[in-house]
Amino acid sequence: MRLDVVTIFPDYLAPLDLSLIGKARRDGLIELHVHDLRDFTHDRHRTVDDTPYGGGAGMVMKPQPWAEALEYVAGQGDSRPTLIVPGPGGERFTQPTARALAEEPWLVFACGRYEGIDERVYEWATSAYDVRVLSLGDYVLNGGEVAVLAMVEAVARLLPGVIGNAESLVEESHEDGLLEYPVYTKPAVWQGLSVPEVLLSGDHGRIAQWRHEQRIARTQARRPDLLPPPPPPADS
Numbered sequence: 526m527r528l529d530v531v532t533i534f535p536d537y538l539a540p541l542d543l544s545l546i547g548k549a550r551r552d553g554l555i556e557l558h559v560h561d562l563r564d565f566t567h568d569r570h571r572t573v574d575d576t577p578y579g580g581g582a583g584m585v586m587k588p589q590p591w592a593e594a595l596e597y598v599a600g601q602g603d604s605r606p607t608l609i610v611p612g613p614g615g616e617r618f619t620q621p622t623a624r625a626l627a628e629e630p631w632l633v634f635a636c637g638r639y640e641g642i643d644e645r646v647y648e649w650a651t652s653a654y655d656v657r658v659l660s661l662g663d664y665v666l667n668g669g670e671v672a673v674l675a676m677v678e679a680v681a682r683l684l685p686g687v688i689g690n691a692e693s694l695v696e697e698s699h700e701d702g703l704l705e706y707p708v709y710t711k712p713a714v715w716q717g718l719s720v721p722e723v724l725l726s727g728d729h730g731r732i733a734q735w736r737h738e739q740r741i742a743r744t745q746a747r748r749p750d751l752l753p754p755p756p757p758p759a760d761s
């Protein structure tokens with residue numbers, strides 16, 4: 526998979542050199558290119574923002590550097606990339622989104638800052654890209670970079686070969702609508718706290734049953750919104 530990130534803070538993406546994603550890059554499973562938006566400006570100050578039409582607080586990212594950067598990036602490959610613009614006003618990024626994006630050959634991320642990118646860029650970009658605005662959740666970050674780190678990690682770990690033990694992907698939270706069961710390792714008693722007896726029993730059927738019950742109880746307690754609604758009361 527090819528990934529490109531356009532940002533005014535290329536250093537923010539340095540963690541993508543680390544850990545499993547860094548190894549996947551070195552193994553050639555992921556090809557990642559980070560581009561500095563300011564390289565596509567032409568003034569002495571490398572200006573990427575300007576005041577908003579209509580007034581209001583903050584600055585807006587100018588369309589011209591974005592157009593030049595996105596045109597340059599789209600010209601680097603031979604398929605039609607998906608352009609992802611992270612932002613709190615986007616569709617929610619979820620595990621199914623990550624799974625769908627993991628099927629694509631080429632993702633380009635555009636990191637907005639300030640009050641956002643001039644709206645015309647989104648429409649302009651549709652000639653070369655499939656454009657999606659995606660939000661991590663209902664809170665506001667200072668820019669798209671941290672969201673790109675999260676999205677790239679969520680997508681890249683689903684690519685064949687990136688995670689050594691592919692089985693560990695199957696029973697994770699959000700893969701089947703339930704949260705993960707609690708896990709324990711040695712020692713069996715620590716600080717006076719014991720590992721649940723069933724896990725020491727060697728009875729795989731009982732263990733599977735216990736883990737399933739734990740997943741339901743945990744989902745009920747922490748994320749009841751993930752469970753199907755209870756059936757309506759029977760007519761009296």
Ligand code: ADE
Binds near residue numbers: 612613665666667669
């Ligand atoms: N940029 C700013 N806030 C964001 C959010 N909640 N999700 C994705 N990108 C963002």
